[in-house]
Amino acid sequence: MQTAEQTATNPVQQAWNKRPLIISGPCSAETEEQVLATAQRLAATGKVDMLRAGIWKPRTKPGMFEGIGAKGLPWLQQAKKLTGLPTTVEVATGKQVEDALNFEVDVLWIGARTTVNPFSVQEVADALRGVDVPVMIKNPINPDLELWSGAVERIARAGVKQIGLIHRGFSSYGNSEYRNAPMWHLAIEMKLKHPNMPIINDPSHICGRRDILLEVMQRAIDLDYDGLMIESHIDPDNAWSDAKQQVTPERLAEMLNTIIWRREDVNSEEYHAALEALRQKINHLDDELMQILSQRMKIAEQIGKYKKENNITILQTNRWNEIIERASAKGEKIGLSKEFITKYLDAVHMESINHQKKVLDS
Ligand code: PEP
Ligand code: MN
Numbered sequence: 619m620q621t622a623e624q625t626a627t628n629p630v631q632q633a634w635n636k637r638p639l640i641i642s643g644p645c646s647a648e649t650e651e652q653v654l655a656t657a658q659r660l661a662a663t664g665k666v667d668m669l670r671a672g673i674w675k676p677r678t679k680p681g682m683f684e685g686i687g688a689k690g691l692p693w694l695q696q697a698k699k700l701t702g703l704p705t706t707v708e709v710a711t712g713k714q715v716e717d718a719l720n721f722e723v724d725v726l727w728i729g730a731r732t733t734v735n736p737f738s739v740q741e742v743a744d745a746l747r748g749v750d751v752p753v754m755i756k757n758p759i760n761p762d763l764e765l766w767s768g769a770v771e772r773i774a775r776a777g778v779k780q781i782g783l784i785h786r787g788f789s790s791y792g793n794s795e796y797r798n799a800p801m802w803h804l805a806i807e808m809k810l811k812h813p814n815m816p817i818i819n820d821p822s823h824i825c826g827r828r829d830i831l832l833e834v835m836q837r838a839i840d841l842d843y844d845g846l847m848i849e850s851h852i853d854p855d856n857a858w859s860d861a862k863q864q865v866t867p868e869r870l871a872e873m874l875n876t877i878i879w880r881r882e883d884v885n886s887e888e889y890h891a892a893l894e895a896l897r898q899k900i901n902h903l904d905d906e907l908m909q910i911l912s913q914r915m916k917i918a919e920q921i922g923k924y925k926k927e928n929n930i931t932i933l934q935t936n937r938w939n940e941i942i943e944r945a946s947a948k949g950e951k952i953g954l955s956k957e958f959i960t961k962y963l964d965a966v967h968m969e970s971i972n973h974q975k976k977v978l979d980s
Contacts, residue, residue: 630704630724633667634752634780638879639818639845641706642870643670645860646683647690655852656867657697663871668725669694669703670847674714675859676731683858691721698722706754710738712745719749727754728769730786730823734758739769743776752780754818761788761804767811783808783817784847785838787824797826797863800834802841802898816844822863828854831865832873839877841898842891848873911966918970922977932974938967 633639642660647653653671660666671694675685694705704724709715710732718726726746732738733756746753753773758765766783773781785805787798809817819838821831835846851857854864865873880887925932942963949959 629702630752633704634725634782636667637844638839639668639816640666640874641668641670641818641845641847642666642850642867644851644857645672645822645849645864646675646858647671647673647686647693648858650693650696652852653690653693653697654700656850657701657703659852659867660850660870661701661703663867663874665871665874666703666867667845669697669701669705670727670849671705671707672859673707673718674710675708676710676729677859688717688721691717691723694723695721698724708732709742712741715742715745715749719751725752725754727784728756728773730756730759733769734760734762734765736765736768736772739772743772743778746773746776746778748777750779752782753778754782754784756784756786756820757788757805757808759789759798761801763804763808763811766808770812770815781815782844783812783815784820785817785824785843786820795830796824798824800824800837801902802837803902806841806895806898818845818847819843820847822847822849822860825863826860827862828865828869831863832876835873836877839879840890840894842880842887842894911969914966915970915973918973919977922974925974926978932971932978941967 644652644656656671657669660669671690673685673690673694674687675683677684691707694707697703698705705722706725706727707718707723708729709718709726710729715726726742728739728742732742755766755769755773758769770781770783783805785800785808787796787800788804790799805817805819809815819835821834821838824834825831831848835848838846848870849860849864850867850870851861851864852866854866855861857864880890922932924930942960945963946956946959950956
């Protein structure tokens with residue numbers, strides 16, 4: 619057991635408790651020189667609290683660089699000696715936990731591909747039993763809060779007292795602006811479920827590219843995240859993994875300088891975070907509404923096809939009255955005025971008629 623005084627002067631605890639907690643370092647440890655140079659340049663910015671580096675890399679396809687392995691652990695140890703920065707690495711197996719701890723890694727994290735697998739999380743949890751080390755748990759790659767919470771629970775049950783969350787976005791099919799969709803509302807919900815756990819944003823894996831990192835960092839700060847984990851590299855374009863999303867330590871410092879850190883005034887900070895959280899929920903619901911409306915139009919088009927085949931008019935007054943009556947009755951029960959429902963359905967109806975008309979004219 620540490621005394622309160624020891625805790626206060628313990629650099630790992632100091633970093634862990636710092637707000638915002640800024641973690642940076644390369645996606646992967648590649649060479650000793652790269653790790654040491656990155657660490658020194660990060661330390662020189664005076665803006666980074668902890669050094670990250672991937673030692674074992676879970677890659678989508680075989681043949682990609684899968685991490686330097688335990689051989690890189692002494693480099694991190696050396697980097698800590700040179701800079702005083704505590705270190706953190708990703709662990710996915712019991713053996714990796716053991717190796718990392720043997721080389722005095724200060725904080726461990728569970729990666730997104732591991733959080734999805736309860737067997738792996740349990741193996742890591744078992745290896746952590748009786749070990750007093752902070753552990754951060756990334757969200758699973760799929761948008762499943764139960765799975766994320768389940769991983770938290772497994773690690774907590776192993777006796778780990780200091781647990782943090784890392785929001786790194788969720789994978790989805792097809793192209794989008796992001797490498798991993800942030801789905802902010804899910805992270806917010808997770809934060810509400812675990813109000814006493816620090817939550818850190820990982821803009822690097824959300825963005826997958828440098829040019830939009832800053833706006834995601836700002837968004838996270840606006841949402842009152844407790845910190846950021848950002849990948850940095852001495853030569854980002856030639857990084858052995860995740861080259862597109864890494865930035866130099868100096869660029870990182872510049873971005874951290876550009877961020878508007880919200881007021882110290884506690885009340886207004888809370889106000890802002892709460893407002894932003896609600897707005898995100900609204901954005902999300904609006905997106906859903908649009909998806910549903912688009913589905914509705916597709917069905918109207920199918921109806922249009924039948925009408926065309928049977929030579930029937932688009933507008934059928936009886937059916938329309940039925941829709942309005944049904945919706946107004948339902949709407950009133952859930953707090954939507956008849957006036958609003960009528961206006962809303964009129965607009966939907968017009969759009970629907972236009973879609974049907976296109977089918978009939980085709
Ligand atoms: C990483 O941090 O380099 C990493 C592999 O992240 P994730 O688990 O979020 O994909
Ligand atoms: Mn990475």
